[in-house]
Amino acid sequence: MGKTTQQWVTVRRREFIALLGSAAAIQPLGARAERQPARILYFTLSAGYRHEVIPLSKSILTQLGASSGAFEVTASEDPSAFSIENLRRYAAVMFYTTGELPMSDAEKTALLGFVRSGGGFLGVHSATDTFYTWPDYLDLIGGYFDGHRWHQAVTIQVVDPRNALVTDLGDTLQIEDEIYQIRDFDDRNSHVLLRLDPNSVELGKAGVHQRSYGWPLAWTRSYGEGRVFYTALGHEASVWRDARFQRLLVNAILWSIGRSP
Secondary structure (H helix, E strand, C coil): CCCCHHHHHHHHHHHHHHHHHHHHHHHHHHHHHHHCCEEEEEECCECCCCCCCHHHHHHHHHHHHHHHCCEEEEEECCHHHCCHHHHCCCCEEEECCEECCCCCHHHHHHHHHHHHCCCEEEEEHHHHCECCCCHHHHHHHCCEECCCCEEEEEEEEECCCCCCCCHHHCCEEEEEEEECCEECCCCCCEEEEEEECHHHCCCCCCCCCCCCCCCEEEEEEEECCEEEEEECCCCCHHHHCCHHHHHHHHHHHHHHCCCCC
């Protein structure tokens, strides 16, 4: 038997209300998803020299994430964090590490796969003083630590001042920090952002290595679909408290996860 006009109106009204309810449910979820901060895994395990600034760095990164509203930081020194399943929780991984970290082959593979498939990777200061016996790590980060002959105030050249990561730093900046030299640098596949001004240091010191690419102090590169950032700065607590360094880190984190700085 066919429906009466009143029955059709009632049914259509129910359908309309249900549709509105679905749309209302979907839209807030989408809006909430856009507002959700990205999760960053900050790995600070030291198998070599342990930097005193690590606790402060954790605190500052956490504050920067909260202030920006764009990311939140989970600090860990547990290599088991590097599983395929666990890494799905994060948008990027940041290393402040030293030495040959006790990561299993499966954990190393999970890290590389995470970045290769589009995850961000960031290294700060001694992240290049890590995994000398693992060639794939060199392919990931782009260079290795090769001594620090200067621990002083220096001038840093902003190599690409139009780059969004460093655009607010001007053409040069002065900073006091432990200055790394870099060996095995993949200058062909790395985009240098900051470089030591050699006129601000004594080049005649023993142990100074003069190379064609100079002394890069920050760069970006690609690894598969992933974005990689590294800065050699960050030994001193005063550097971590420096608003310019903090802006650089926030910009780099946002860039590494595909968001505009």
